[in-house]
Amino acid sequence: MPRLIDLSLPLEHGQATFPFDPKLSIVTHNTTTSIGYNITQISMSTHQGTHLDAPRHFFDDGTPVDEIPLERFFGEAVLVDLAPGSALEPKQPITREMFQVHAEHFHPGAKIVYRTGWDRAFGRPEYYSDFPSLSLEAAEWIAARRIGLLGMDTPTPGTQWKEIHHALLGAGIEIVVVEAMANLELLPTRFTLAAFPLRIKGRDGSPIRAVAIIEP
């Protein structure tokens, strides 16, 4: 039996997100008393909590989340730990050089998850403002490697969000970007990642349950 590690943040009513994005609402709709069963209405952004970006997120003609092949969301992945046994500082720049020492893993189609330790700030206001921040040069270096998936434990890769997303999601690149992951310190360097989105037709992303599968 493989061991499973939860790489996802919890979802709770009223939880924060980026200021201009839809808020997370989790409301009781009916109960065992009112109708015989508990059922909940959940209203959320396609980018709430642990989630993934499809190219459609930044490109009107980019591939929507339901048209990305399932193989892009499942398979062998590599952890790049940018702060083993520790964590990067708030707002710390994440440079190209920090990835170049791990260049052996960045081959076409590879699934790469990088750890900053920032999930420790989840639930605090600064989680969405003070995260360690991927430089545009680093994003462009990663995009040029033509990897298949890039995951991270910050709510977005970096403060130059528009340029970075354009580099990662752009035509001919189309990297699946998995944001706001958690618990990456529990991962070995190699693991199997499952990060399947909901099958939302024609849209820009999806909340996910990201899980690592560790074969014995």
Add this chain to the structure above:
Amino acid sequence: MPRLIDLSLPLEHGQATFPFDPKLSIVTHNTTTSIGYNITQISMSTHQGTHLDAPRHFFDDGTPVDEIPLERFFGEAVLVDLAPGSALEPKQPITREMFQVHAEHFHPGAKIVYRTGWDRAFGRPEYYSDFPSLSLEAAEWIAARRIGLLGMDTPTPGTQWKEIHHALLGAGIEIVVVEAMANLELLPTRFTLAAFPLRIKGRDGSPIRAVAIIEP
């Protein structure tokens, strides 16, 4: 590389569900023109489309979806095809005898998915009213086998919904019930099932992306 099979229905704005349950709304919140990126607000029931039930769905003291161990959602599964090469009739009773001939697969903890072929009716009004219907006797027989997960391609197991869910989700049983699956005709008898719920704290269920993983 394993082969992946999508076992999930698509999610689209305005899609039907059971009459008393929250409706599915998928609405554009911002766009590349308005703010620089496409982002969507999705409002849905925890039981919309392909989804799973936690014991909390029918029991106020039942385990909520975020407290079920991940191992219950991933691993070896067996397809029980109740109509190979064909489909059951609308409203056809699903009897205990139809499962008893497959009794060898119903061991404690097993993940069992049964196929009726009813997903062909998805998108038509009768999908939610005329589905082949698990008998209470069949549900009780399955519950007594103490399997771990029961999946199906109907939107709920049977018309005696309260009694059936009580039998499957009750104390000491707590079978994970995966409803409204699709494409089960593509499955071999044995496959690996991934059916992870979103990590919704303290709630009754979750929409999922159900996927079969077929090792080469």
